Every structure is written in C-alpha cells, then in structure tokens.
Amino acid sequence: MNALPQERTAIVTGATSPRGIGRATVDLLASQGWHLGIIDLDQSACDELANEVTAKHGVKAFGVATDVADEQQVRAAIDQIEASLPQIVALANIAGVSSPVPYLELTSDEWHRVINVNLNGVHYVTRRVAETMVQYEVGRIVSISSVSAQRGGGTFSKTPYSVAKAGVIGLTRSLARELGPYNITVNAISPGPIDTDIMGGTLTEERKAELVEDLVVNRLGTTHDIASAISFLIAEEAGYISGQTLNVDGGLYMH
Ligand code: NAD
Numbered sequence: 001m002n003a004l005p006q007e008r009t010a011i012v013t014g015a016t017s018p019r020g021i022g023r024a025t026v027d028l029l030a031s032q033g034w035h036l037g038i039i040d041l042d043q044s045a046c047d048e049l050a051n052e053v054t055a056k057h058g059v060k061a062f063g064v065a066t067d068v069a070d071e072q073q074v075r076a077a078i079d080q081i082e083a084s085l086p087q088i089v090a091l092a093n094i095a096g097v098s099s100p101v102p103y104l105e106l107t108s109d110e111w112h113r114v115i116n117v118n119l120n121g122v123h124y125v126t127r128r129v130a131e132t133m134v135q136y137e138v139g140r141i142v143s144i145s146s147v148s149a150q151r152g153g154g155t156f157s158k159t160p161y162s163v164a165k166a167g168v169i170g171l172t173r174s175l176a177r178e179l180g181p182y183n184i185t186v187n188a189i190s191p192g193p194i195d196t197d198i199m200g201g202t203l204t205e206e207r208k209a210e211l212v213e214d215l216v217v218n219r220l221g222t223t224h225d226i227a228s229a230i231s232f233l234i235a236e237e238a239g240y241i242s243g244q245t246l247n248v249d250g251g252l253y254m255h
Pocket of ligand 1: 021
C-alpha cells in the first residue's frame, strides 16, 4: 500500500455552490483533516468558503477564482494553490454546468460551452495536477460524470452534457492506465438525481417524487452521498481501485 502523506491537500473544483456537491465535499474532507484548495468562479465566494473551513475544521484552505474552461487560468490557480498549501494528493473534479436544450435547438455556442466546462475543464485541471502528482509518485483523482452518460440523457440536461460526461469516463479509464505507474488512481463517480440546484433551480416536492419513481432506493440523493463516495475513493485504503465508475445513483442504472 502506498501511504499518503500526513499533511495533504485536496483540490476541489466547483466548490462554492451553497447547496452543491462541491461544498459538501469540501466540508467532509476538511473534517477528515484534508487541507483544501478551492476552485470556483467567484473570488469572494472562494475566500468565504476557505475562511469557513479553516474556522470550523482547523485545516488550511486557499481559494482561487478560476474558470476551469480556461487552461491558462487553471494552470495559474494551481500554481498558487501549490505554493500556499501542503502537497497536493487528491483532486475532485466537480465543477459543471447543466444544459436542458433539445438537440434540434442546439447552437454551436451552447455545444462548446458545455463541452468546454464539463469535459475540457476536467482535462485542464487534471493535467496540471497530474504534473505535480507524478513528481511525488502518489495521487488520487476523482471526477464527477453522470448517469446521463450511461443512459443516453434522460435527465434534465441533454446531449452535449451527456457527451461531456461520457468523455469524463473515457478520460478516467485512459488516465488510470497512463498514471497507474506513478501510484495515481483515477476514478469517476456517476451520480443519479441529487438534491441540488443544478436541474434548473431548487426541486419542487412534485419533481422530487417523479425522480424517485425511477429509483430502487426510496429517496433522492444528497450531496453528502456523493461527498462520501469521493472521500472513500481518495482515501489511502482505496489504492487498489482505479479506472472505475462508481454509480451513486439510487440504483437508477444497473449493468
Ligand atoms: P451546482 O450548480 O450546485 O454546482 C456546480 C458548481 O460548479 C458551482 O459552484 C459553479 O459555480 C461551478 N462552476 C460552473 N462552471 C464553472 C467553471 N467554468 N469554472 C469553475 N467552476 C464552475 O451543481 P451540483 O449539482 O453540485 O453539481 C456538481 C457536479 O455534479 C456537476 O459536475 C454536475 O454535472 C454533477 N452532477 C450533478 C447531478 C445532480 O443531480 N445534482 C447529477 C449528476 C452529476
């Protein structure tokens, strides 16, 4: 087993959304002693979350406003995080955007917007972080895909979202192979419906009930369900798991 260093940093993208998966992940990892590199679009929200996490859990935290779809910004942000915090050991790629536009109404701009954030963004952040991880010969990378990739949409977001999230699974498998020799594991999580605001705003009780009808578990997913899966996959004990897609979806997709 390759031990993780005692003082270790996890970078979380898409971290600041008040009811989002990123914030729940930051909170859980900080409670477990991880230092946190925080990435999201707004600097004051990043600063607030970093301060909150440090006050609550006593870990170091540092946030940098970054558009993950902009490779130069990503590289500069991770340079800053690396200079400010202990060794980067884990990365959680959580930043993402939804897109409910039907295929026949899709514009080229909308296609590129969604692919740029949800797929290229994952690549830019992962590539920069991997450059550091290979130097230390240890790392854990987890990226959020979606059940939409496996079921061909069928969720709030439509085709470009599904394509980008399927790309995340391909990226995960290929990187698991290429980075494995450096003791870096690379996995994806495929959430089903999680109670956040990404599906066009806060879900009504009626919409929640409709979503639950498709599941084998009798409730909607919570942000803590996904944060817990991320925490598991980046733990030292998960070192023999790589190239996998973990479905945290209430049984929506079985294969
Ligand atoms: P959310 O909208 O609450 O959070 C998304 C976060 O990403 C926000 O903080 C946003 O500011 C940030 N973000 C968006 N574009 C960005 C960019 N270009 N650069 C940096 N940050 C950016 O949504 P959520 O439900 O917490 O979603 C988190 C992830 O989980 C997304 O990748 C989403 O696609 C995925 N997911 C969610 C569900 C669900 O049901 N909620 C299901 C499957 C997958």
